[in-house]
Amino acid sequence: MLPAQRRDELLRVLRTEGRVVARDVAERLGLSEDTVRRDLRDLAAAGLAQRVYGGALPVSPALADYAGRQTVAVESKDRVARRAAGLVTPGCTAILDGGTTALAVARALPPDLRATIVTHSPTVAAALAEHPTVDVLVLGGRLDKHSVVASGAITAEAAAGVWADVFLLGVTGVHPEAGLTTGNAEEAATKRTLASRAGDTYVLASAEKIGAASPFRVLPLADVTGIVTDVPEDDPSARALREAGAPLIPAP
Numbered sequence: 001m002l003p004a005q006r007r008d009e010l011l012r013v014l015r016t017e018g019r020v021v022a023r024d025v026a027e028r029l030g031l032s033e034d035t036v037r038r039d040l041r042d043l044a045a046a047g048l049a050q051r052v053y054g055g056a057l058p059v060s061p062a063l064a065d066y067a068g069r070q071t072v073a074v075e076s077k078d079r080v081a082r083r084a085a086g087l088v089t090p091g092c093t094a095i096l097d098g099g100t101t102a103l104a105v106a107r108a109l110p111p112d113l114r115a116t117i118v119t120h121s122p123t124v125a126a127a128l129a130e131h132p133t134v135d136v137l138v139l140g141g142r143l144d145k146h147s148v149v150a151s152g153a154i155t156a157e158a159a160a161g162v163w164a165d166v167f168l169l170g171v172t173g174v175h176p177e178a179g180l181t182t183g184n185a186e187e188a189a190t191k192r193t194l195a196s197r198a199g200d201t202y203v204l205a206s207a208e209k210i211g212a213a214s215p216f217r218v219l220p221l222a223d224v225t226g227i228v229t230d231v232p233e234d235d236p237s238a239r240a241l242r243e244a245g246a247p248l249i250p251a252p
Contacts, residue, residue, distance in 0.1 A: 018033060120150040210241070221241070
């Protein structure tokens with residue numbers, strides 16, 4: 001089997017089975033485990049797979065930069081946003097993460113909602129500036145130009161003065177084994193800090209994030225109150241998440 005054929009087969013296994021176990025695939029294809037691992041390294045270097053111990057997981061398309069993510073799964077994000085907007089109840093204090101789905105949540109909030117929104121995203125804050133009855137608290141820090149959010153020690157220090165009812169968390173991967181992941185270590189730490197400042201944490205998980213994984217873990221599945229997603233209940237990735245104990249909240 002030629003190298004290109006091997007890599008195509010590995011990508012097919014990732015799509016259909018949701019993971020590649022190097023030892024199993026090596027036996028199935030009659031290859032050495034070292035050959036499979038080398039091919040997985042090549043796929044990971046090309047951004048086509050996420051290496052994990054013993055194999056690989058599907059990579060998340062949500063790892064693209066902010067501009068690129070604006071055209072990915074727009075309708076799916078809107079469905080998730082409409083459902084998640086209902087979790088911001090009148091009179092509450094909510095932390096709203098950065099990202100394109102969080103921006104869609106900001107735009108989906110009812111025009112008569114009275115609440116306080118805390119965010120480290122300048123784009124989310126700018127969208128909420130147009131809301132007539134929502135108070136906006138912006139957390140400062142170093143601007144990550146890839147994700148367009150503030151992060152780091154200054155953001156964490158500002159977050160320490162906040163206690164919120166709910167946190168709407170954005171991630172780039174939701175996987176039954178890898179948990180909730182994102183592509184930047186510092187951003188993952190900031191998200192954990194924000195989650196620690198809220199009574200309940202809900203994940204904004206549009207379809208392209210389900211079953212995918214990114215390099216840095218934010219939280220395990222057990223640490224969140226719910227995962228808002230529009231993936232059909234009979235989807236294999238959704239079934240795997242439920243079997244792992246993930247609390248899925250349908251977004252019709």
